[in-house]
Amino acid sequence: MPKYVKFLIFVCVLMWGWWLYLLFFGIFPDSYKEIFLFLGVLFFALGLSFSFIFYFIYLKKYPNFTDLRILFRRALKWGFFISFGVIGVGLMKAFHIINLLNTGLFGLLYIGVFVQLRGRK
Numbered sequence: 001m002p003k004y005v006k007f008l009i010f011v012c013v014l015m016w017g018w019w020l021y022l023l024f025f026g027i028f029p030d031s032y033k034e035i036f037l038f039l040g041v042l043f044f045a046l047g048l049s050f051s052f053i054f055y056f057i058y059l060k061k062y063p064n065f066t067d068l069r070i071l072f073r074r075a076l077k078w079g080f081f082i083s084f085g086v087i088g089v090g091l092m093k094a095f096h097i098i099n100l101l102n103t104g105l106f107g108l109l110y111i112g113v114f115v116q117l118r119g120r121k
Contacts, residue, residue: 015045035094043087051079
């Protein structure tokens with residue numbers, strides 16, 4: 001396993017620890033700054049966690065691939081894409097704007113981002 005993956009596993013554990021601290025002890029959702037801090041830390045923690053899942057799937061799918069940095073970048077792309085969807089819905093829920101129109105518009109944005117990400121090689 002490359003050094004940068006080990007470092008990012010350490011960063012991921014730190015992000016989850018920070019998020020759990022914010023969840024149980026750190027903040028109350030009284031202001032926009034605290035809501036964005038909470039969801040921002042969750043965004044990076046989820047993005048890195050999903051990236052490791054995709055990375056290990058890619059390692060199993062392409063066992064003879066030698067440049068692991070390319071595999072990890074592709075895994076980062078899809079991990080943060082999923083994290084963007086989760087946090088987008090969380091933001092709508094946090095600001096009480098989750099309704100059919102906003103959910104549909106966010107779905108269109110999410111599909112547009114998917115088409116852009118899928119098209120790049």
